[in-house]
Amino acid sequence: MAAPDFAEQTKALSATLTSIEKVLDLDAVRKEIDDLQVEVGDPALWDDQANAQRVTSRLSTLQAQVERVTGLRSSLDDLAIMHEMALEESDAETSAEVDRELARVQKAIESLEVRTLLSGEYDERDAIVSIRSGAGGVDAADFALMLQRMYIRWAERHGYTVEIYDVSYAEEAGIKSTTFAVKAPYAYGTLSVESGTHRLVRISPFDNQGRRQTSFAAIEVVPVLEQTDEIDVPDEDIRVDVYRSSGPGGQSVNTTDSAVRLTHIPTGTVVSCQNEKSQLQNKASAMVILKARLLALKKAEERAHLDELRGDVQASWGDQMRNYVLNPYQMVKDLRTEHESGNTQGVLDGEIDDFIEAGIRWRRNQQTAA
Known part of the structure; x- marks a missing residue:
């Protein structure tokens, strides 16, 4: 992939991911995770099994959400390093791997962007x-x-x-x-x-x-x-x-x-x-x-x-x-x-x-x- 094309694609993906991070409000999500972890640490939580399952399920969902976003951000950063290495060493194999990983990250970000559109009362x-x-x-x-x-x-x-x-x-x-x-x-x-x-x-x-x-x-x-x-x-x-x-x-x-x-x-x-x-x-x-x-x-x-x-x-x-x-x-x-x-x-x-x-x-x- 030509350097300008790669730079434009990753810049656009980074901008999309930034928009997703703002919509999801990761700081608020992390605060809720901290509060839920305190609840989970309370033995009395399990006196009400239904509520305990709701709390633990919510905690797991939010943790997965944060891990997904941060993982994609990390993947974008890694892609930039891999692309630079491929250019410096004229390594066709690494360049092909960069293309494959870029396609995967793009698909993952697009799917995550669609998830942010699910904001209905019962969508979760x-x-x-x-x-x-x-x-x-x-x-x-x-x-x-x-x-x-x-x-x-x-x-x-x-x-x-x-x-x-x-x-x-x-x-x-x-x-x-x-x-x-x-x-x-x-x-x-x-x-x-x-x-x-x-x-x-x-x-x-x-x-x-x-x-x-x-x-x-x-x-x-x-x-x-x-x-x-x-x-x-x-x-x-x-x-x-x-x-x-x-x-x-x-x-x-x-x-x-x-x-x-x-x-x-x-x-x-x-x-x-x-x-x-x-x-x-x-x-x-x-x-x-x-x-x-x-x-x-x-x-x-x-x-x-x-x-x-x-x-x-x-x-x-x-x-x-x-x-x-x-x-x-x-x-x-x-x-x-x-x-x-x-x-x-x-x-x-x-x-x-x-x-x-x-x-x-x-x-x-x-x-x-x-």
Whole structure:
């Protein structure tokens, strides 16, 4: 890389990182870390397990945030030294290493910059993701399963924990619906831009005439609530049904009526959970999902449109936000941001960070324009 190009790129990256440091207010973050460390050092903290977990989780998140920023600043400084050495010694191998490291640092800073755009009330929370097959019959059910796999693979790539709450299997192939949690800092803020209708076009593997089929699936993303969140659900507003868990045979959860379905009578909201062997555990998990969805409804009413937290869940023609085309050509394209990729298999294997980041930037631009 030519010296002027390198200097211009690193100067621009340094300026971006400085802006990020100001937005994050690292001095305030470090002060909060010190305060949290004092709390963690108090043995009485663990008298309240839920609060202790909240404090330690917050501490870990902030420490990782500071380490990430300071690490990138250090990497930029190291790059300048490596580049100077490569020029002095005319070392092609070191120069190539500088180019690779510069590309890595640039990508990391861009991702961190996107994180600073997540400033919504619930953006820091874990996410509950629901996928429902729409128009398209068995192909839609198969597509819903493909999307579940895509998001789980995405989470695995980042080392995030996924907990599956409920899966309703379709008769021939795929799934009718699924609900799972992604447990990571800013999981909700990150994944909330995935809400909406997704469309698949391909040669149907279920059509013996090999015809092209279009199918749809709906994604809903809501934040996990904490005990301090104001969402009251009186017992008399809930109908509880228990039933035997379904799914692939041989699972011990299928031998008892452990699955739980909760119906919120005033709104008609229905959630179910069958991942645990205990009926009580399933009820507790279902209540977490129910409260999250009721909060989404509450916020949507306050803002006068349902898409604010839940997204479009019609899952049919004319309202899709992303197309996955596998035939007659290979392309995944987001219709809001215009971001696209010809690596359809990579996308379906969880390589969706570029789509998510483009979505977050698009949403911020929409909010600013409004």
